[in-house]
Structures are given as structure tokens and as C-alpha cells.
């Protein structure tokens with residue numbers, strides 16, 4: 001029996017801690033329950049949407065008029081011998097990183113300290129410190145209209161902060177990952193500590209956010225010629241990726257604030273909530289950043305977060 005709740009404040013279910021309520025919300029932990037929840041939405045003629053930990057979303061002030069579904073299969077099974085890992089989509093990415101490292105497997109240490117669930121991380125091909133989901137994911141299991149479908153790595157269309165799951169309907173319910181055994185000289189637990197320290201040193205602390213707001217900018221060859229004239233460092237252009245935090249900082253926007261929404265003085269690509277922030281404040285800062293960066297560098301920033 002589903003425990004569908006009404007008028008659930010989504011501010012309590014997203015790391016920004018702002019925005020309105022969901023008309024209906026339910027947590028499920030099996031595929032059967034998930035199918036039941038989707039059927040309930042259909043019968044009651046409301047839209048539905050799956051969320052993980054809400055660490056990459058901005059909930060609008062008006063909230064969500066339909067049914068929010070949390071898929072909470074948090075299972076993590078690591079086979080130390082073969083290096084295969086079976087995970088439920090509701091497992092926390094950082095918990096999975098810890099389990100993999102403790103088993104002496106390597107390649108997923110970058111995910112230490114990344115908030116959110118494996119489902120959300122696969123959806124956006126999350127990444128940090130040179131690693132991405134696509135490096136360790138082998139198969140993704142998705143509930144679609146006709147039942148569970150398994151996508152092999154080369155069918156997932158992983159790209160920078162993107163995957164086929166962003167543009168095709170379906171709920172990610174689990175994944176198979178594979179990580180190689182660490183060499184004796186490489187201790188995955190030590191590597192995780194380094195990754196966590198780097199995050200602590202470079203990201204704002206103590207204020208609510210949704211991580212990086214914009215994707216880093218990937219210029220075309222034509223744009224690179226223009227950007228050279230605007231003193232964008234050669235190493236960014238050679239990598240075909242300009243850190244958006246740098247573009248925002250160079251535009252003089254660090255610390256810029258509307259209402260409670262502030263561009264973090266620590267990291268230009270973070271918008272932090274300084275208290276009593278409305279979703280509309282965040283959206284206004286996003287628009288201002290896009291406009292100033294467009295004016296100064298001639299590039300169009302794209303949001304990394306999804307709007308609910």
C-alpha cells in the first residue's frame with residue numbers, strides 16, 4: 001500500500017532548502033511500488049517526476065502540482081573478486097564510493113563528497129576531479145512503459161553532464177558498475193581523503209546550494225579565436241572547456257546578490273542561499289549572470305541544474 005502524502009514542502013527535500021510544496025509525494029523502494037505510484041498518478045490525472053536527494057534541482061516557489069516519487073532502493077553489492085558492483089538507484093553516490101574504496105577497488109574515488117543518489121548521478125553523468133559516472137558504469141537499468149530495459153554503456157549516450165536519460169522518459173532503478181583492483185601503491189581510501197580535502201578547500205561551506213549552477217563552457221573552434229582576443233587562458237581553450245566559475249569571476253560577479261541569492265565569494269559557479277531566499281531570487285541571479293557573461297565574453301551559459 002503506497003503512503004502518498006499531500007502538500008509536502010520540497011524545501012525539506014532539496015539541498016537549496018527553498019521552493020514550494022509538492023501536491024503529492026511518495027517514497028518507494030521496489031520496482032513494483034514504483035509502477036504502482038506511476039499508475040496512481042495516471043488514474044488521478046496528475047503528472048509525476050522522480051527525484052533523488054534534490055541536490056541538482058531548483059524547486060520553483062509555486063512547487064510541483066503533481067506527484068513527486070523518491071526511488072529509495074539503496075542496495076550496494078560489491079564483488080571484490082570480479083570488481084562488479086550492483087547498485088540501486090537510491091543509493092547515495094558518496095556511500096557507493098566508500099564501499100568501492102573499502103573493497104580495494106579504484107576509479108570511483110572522485111565521487112567522495114558528491115551529494116545525491118546514483119540515479120541522479122547517472123542522469124547527469126556527474127563528475128569531479130577528472131572522473132565521471134561513465135568511467136565506472138557498465139549497464140543502467142531503467143523502468144520504461146514496457147517494463148525494465150537495460151542500457152549498455154555505449155547506449156547511455158554519456159557526455160559532459162549529460163546522458164540519454166535526460167531526454168528520454170524512464171526511471172533509472174539501478175546500475176551495474178565495474179572498477180579495477182587498486183595497485184598496492186595506490187590506496188583508494190587515501191585518494192578519497194585527498195578528494196574530500198580538495199572539495200573542502202574549494203567549495204563554499206555552511207550555506208545551502210545546488211552545487212555548480214552552470215555547465216562549464218565548451219567553445220566551438222570559431223569561438224576559440226574570439227575568446228583568444230578576450231584573454232581567456234590558453235590552457236582552457238586547448239582543453240575546449242572554460243571553467244564557468246572563472247568566467248563569472250572575470251565578469252566581476254563574485255558576491256553579487258539579489259534577495260537572499262548570492263554568487264558565492266568562494267566559488268563563482270555556486271549560488272548560495274544566505275537565508276530567506278526565494279526561488280525567484282535564484283532565477284534572477286541566473287539571468288543576470290547569463291546576461292553579463294554574454295555581454296563580456298559572447299558565450300551563452302547553460303544551466304546544469306534542473307528546475308522543478
Ligand SMILES: Cc1cc2nc3c(=O)[nH]c(=O)nc-3n(C[C@H](O)[C@H](O)[C@H](O)COP(=O)(O)OP(=O)(O)OC[C@H]3O[C@@H](n4cnc5c(N)ncnc54)[C@H](O)[C@@H]3O)c2cc1C
Nearest residue numbers: 052053054055056115116117119120121126127128172211
Ligand atoms: C554542495 C554540492 C556539491 C556538488 N558537487 C558536484 C560535483 O562535484 N559534481 C557533480 O557532477 N555534481 C555535483 N553536485 C550536484 C549533484 O550532487 C549531482 O548532480 C547529483 O548527482 C544529483 O543527484 P540527486 O539524487 O540529488 O538528483 P536530484 O537533484 O534529485 O535530481 C536531479 C535530476 O535527476 C533526475 N533523477 C534523479 N533520480 C532519477 C532516477 N532514478 N531516474 C531518472 N531521473 C532521475 C531528476 O528528475 C532531476 O531532473 C553538487 C551539489 C551540491 C549541493
